[in-house]
Amino acid sequence: MGKGAPRISNDIRALRFARGEMTQQALADRIGVTRQTVNAIEGNKYSPSLEVAFRIARALELPLEKVFQYEED
Amino acid sequence: MDMSFKEKSLWVQLLGLLGVYAWYFATVLPAAAPSVMPQHVVLFAVAVGYLVAVQGAGHIVIAVFDPRDDTDERDRLIALKGAYAGSWVLAAGVFTALYAAIGTEGNFLFTHLLLASWVLSCLVEIAAQLYLYRHGT
Numbered sequence: 092m093g094k095g096a097p098r099i100s101n102d103i104r105a106l107r108f109a110r111g112e113m114t115q116q117a118l119a120d121r122i123g124v125t126r127q128t129v130n131a132i133e134g135n136k137y138s139p140s141l142e143v144a145f146r147i148a149r150a151l152e153l154p155l156e157k158v159f160q161y162e163e164d
Numbered sequence: 165m166d167m168s169f170k171e172k173s174l175w176v177q178l179l180g181l182l183g184v185y186a187w188y189f190a191t192v193l194p195a196a197a198p199s200v201m202p203q204h205v206v207l208f209a210v211a212v213g214y215l216v217a218v219q220g221a222g223h224i225v226i227a228v229f230d231p232r233d234d235t236d237e238r239d240r241l242i243a244l245k246g247a248y249a250g251s252w253v254l255a256a257g258v259f260t261a262l263y264a265a266i267g268t269e270g271n272f273l274f275t276h277l278l279l280a281s282w283v284l285s286c287l288v289e290i291a292a293q294l295y296l297y298r299h300g301t
Contacts, residue, residue: 108210127168127297136300137238 101159104133106151122146169233170225171297176222178290184215185283189276198270208279242296250289259283 107113115133119126123144131137132147139147149153187210192204196208227233249276261277 124238125168125232125234127166127171128236128238130166131238131300134300138301141238142235 098134098162099138099159100162103147103158106158110151118150121150168285169230170228170235170239174290174294176219180215180218180222181283181286183216184211197272200272200275208238241301242293245296246289246293249292250285254267254285257284
């Protein structure tokens, strides 16, 4: 993150609901982070490491670029 | 408010440090002497005892209501950024204490500036972490 608006955004909240209303806690347990971290990622308050980003995509059974979007300046 | 175990733990540490060392400095500074006296050492030991007791009790209460004490990469990143912020305060305090040691008689001012710097650096470290948990890294 850093200065200005976040450049990495995501659709995790919508994708969780699309996958049988998966809870934040269920996703957190599957990817090995706390529920508060999933909440921070969804709110664009934290950009996860590449490893966690891949784990999220895998848990949602989607390619990485369907979950995360990188916005050019 | 939705807080993790780690964030609740930081609040316990912050309030414990603030309470105990506010009491310590409010008690010791009016009885300041050129050098540290035995009663100052006793008060310091009592303050450390209070701090251990307050933090131990606080963490037991947190653990009873929130047994999940997991940490992850975000906790580690926030801890590192907090430590970085606190380290500047500690470094500034150490040099201020050294300056005081050269310019004053006795060791009271030197030791208490060092102690105050350490307390302040811990408070800054914890406050920075609490800010990052709420407003993002």
